[in-house]
Amino acid sequence: MRHTKVKDLLNSTTTLQEVNAKGWVRTFRNNQFIALNDGSTINNIQCVVDFENTPDETLKRITTGAAISVIGTLIESKGAGQKYEIQVNKLEILGDSDAEKFPIQPKNKPSLDFLRENAHLRVRTNMFGAIMRVRSVLSFAVHNYFQQKGFVYVNTPIITGSDAEGAGEMFKVTALPFDNTPRTEDGKVNYKEDFFEKETNLTVSGQLEGETYAMALGQIYTFGPTFRAENSNTSRHLAEFWMIEPEVAFNNLDDNMDLAEDFIQYVIKYALDNCQDDLKFLEGRLLDEEKSKPQAERSEMALLEKLNFVLENNFKRVSYTEAIDILRDSTPNKKKKFQYIINEWGADLQSEHERYLVEKHFKCPVILFDYPANIKAFYMRLNDNTESGRETVRAMDILFPGIGEIVGGSEREERYDVLIEKMKALEIDEEELSWYLDTRRFGSATHAGFGLGFERLVLFVTGMTNIRDVIPFPRTPGNAEF
Numbered sequence: 394m395r396h397t398k399v400k401d402l403l404n405s406t407t408t409l410q411e412v413n414a415k416g417w418v419r420t421f422r423n424n425q426f427i428a429l430n431d432g433s434t435i436n437n438i439q440c441v442v443d444f445e446n447t448p449d450e451t452l453k454r455i456t457t458g459a460a461i462s463v464i465g466t467l468i469e470s471k472g473a474g475q476k477y478e479i480q481v482n483k484l485e486i487l488g489d490s491d492a493e494k495f496p497i498q499p500k501n502k503p504s505l506d507f508l509r510e511n512a513h514l515r516v517r518t519n520m521f522g523a524i525m526r527v528r529s530v531l532s533f534a535v536h537n538y539f540q541q542k543g544f545v546y547v548n549t550p551i552i553t554g555s556d557a558e559g560a561g562e563m564f565k566v567t568a569l570p571f572d573n574t575p576r577t578e579d580g581k582v583n584y585k586e587d588f589f590e591k592e593t594n595l596t597v598s599g600q601l602e603g604e605t606y607a608m609a610l611g612q613i614y615t616f617g618p619t620f621r622a623e624n625s626n627t628s629r630h631l632a633e634f635w636m637i638e639p640e641v642a643f644n645n646l647d648d649n650m651d652l653a654e655d656f657i658q659y660v661i662k663y664a665l666d667n668c669q670d671d672l673k674f675l676e677g678r679l680l681d682e683e684k685s686k687p688q689a690e691r692s693e694m695a696l697l698e699k700l701n702f703v704l705e706n707n708f709k710r711v712s713y714t715e716a717i718d719i720l721r722d723s724t725p726n727k728k729k730k731f732q733y734i735i736n737e738w739g740a741d742l743q744s745e746h747e748r749y750l751v752e753k754h755f756k757c758p759v760i761l762f763d764y765p766a767n768i769k770a771f772y773m774r775l776n777d778n779t780e781s782g783r784e785t786v787r788a789m790d791i792l793f794p795g796i797g798e799i800v801g802g803s804e805r806e807e808r809y810d811v812l813i814e815k816m817k818a819l820e821i822d823e824e825e826l827s828w829y830l831d832t833r834r835f836g837s838a839t840h841a842g843f844g845l846g847f848e849r850l851v852l853f854v855t856g857m858t859n860i861r862d863v864i865p866f867p868r869t870p871g872n873a874e875f
């Protein structure tokens with residue numbers, strides 16, 4: 394007899410048939426009621442054991458975390474809270490779980506910190522089961538969105554010789570020994586003797602390679618892991634995170650904003666339509682968590698309301714210059730409540746400023762665009778009407794409530810001469826990026842793209858507050874367990 398998933402049992406249209414369920418025991422009450430979960434849904438199926446006819450030896454082994462198989466009759470439940478239950482006829486312990494040792498005990502409500510240290514077991518909780526199912530559905534929605542629109546999925550390399558963002562936050566990849574490292578005459582590491590015969594690192598972004606594909610296939614997207622060795626120990630940064638990077642030939646910045654907004658709304662709607670039980674549970678979790686916070690720090694909207702709000706309202710599009718004016722005149726700036734006071738045009742925005750704009754001023758997702766050239770990456774297109782001394786580029790960042798920056802993107806500098814000049818000014822190796830420059834040498838055209846940090850999206854949709862809780866095995870400074 395094949396076993397049936399708990400989700401299908403709970404959605405069953407007939408009763409009284411004999412069924413087999415397999416899963417892990419969540420709780421066992423009164424020597425009689427097992428709450429069984431198999432990960433297919435947040436909901437458990439109740440299995441009622443005939444304890445009088447079950448040996449004590451077996452009953453003792455029905456402990457939280459144990460894997461079991463039950464065969465029994467699916468019946469309508471008399472108890473409140475569930476439609477169906479299984480009247481157990483045969484119970485088999487597949488794998489014991491020592492009640493004294495199993496770390497995830499529902500009764501003592503383990504802290505998120507404790508669960509992070511037990512990332513291999515935390516997925517056995519309702520919370521992490523829900524988060525990881527939502528994460529999976531969201532990644533399917535990403536592919537669905539782009540595939541339906543005819544975008545080509547491109548796998549850009551993970552090991553690369555280039556620094557796409559020019560920010561120097563890369564993890565080196567080398568097969569050289571650390572002792573007796575081969576050196577050049579001037580004492581530098583001789584990468585000619587390394588595996589790739591050059592210096593290589595883990596990619597910080599697939600954009601540059603993606604651009605070359607967009608300039609042939611028209612519309613492409615990447616969806617893969619990216620790595621940043623920035624030492625930001627925050628609740629929004631990971632050293633290894635997943636990024637989605639669409640790139641579209643002939644799109645300008647406005648098209649790029651339209652695409653990003655439509656895409657984000659689509660994937661959120663997809664999650665709302667396909668993860669109802671999990672999102673309802675996560676909404677309850679958030680309400681619970683916020684009970685312990687002062688009123689002023691609680692969210693104004695419950696999770697589902699917040700997600701629907703994003704679907705129903707256009708993102709507010711605001712230029713960097715307008716944003717600086719708003720920030721300069723804001724109460725926290727005047728009262729010196731910001732850690733970084735905004736005095737003049739050109740200042741880089743910190744997350745405190747981004748969150749003020751989104752959460753206090755506009756109270757909706759915001760797309761900031763036309764940033765000062767010198768705080769953005771080399772590949773962004775210089776604005777035509779730019780004033781000298783106030784050069785701006787066709788960049789955009791999308792800011793979300795509770796998250797800050799969720800998307801960064803731009804129209805690209807398609808003019809060879811302008812791009813070369815910019816690279817010279819920033820001392821970016823033209824030789825190393827010669828292949829990239831070929832897109833501008835041969836058949837260059839306007840194009841644009843963006844990167845969405847997948848974990849930041851999952852954070853937003855699940856209402857979690859720490860990015861370490863929305864990726865199975867987080868990598869952060871000082872932590873690479875598992």
Ligand code: 4AD
Nearest residue numbers: 598600630631634638799800801802842843844846
């Ligand atoms: O703004 P970023 O650095 O942009 C790029 O990498 C461009 N090449 C994208 C493009 O135009 N194709 O990163 C894009 C997004 C951010 O907005 C943020 O959501 C996420 O990636 N991100 C991180 N997420 C988690 N941990 C980190 N350390 C992140 N750094 C960036």
Ligand code: MG
Nearest residue numbers: 790798800801
């Ligand atoms: Mg950015």
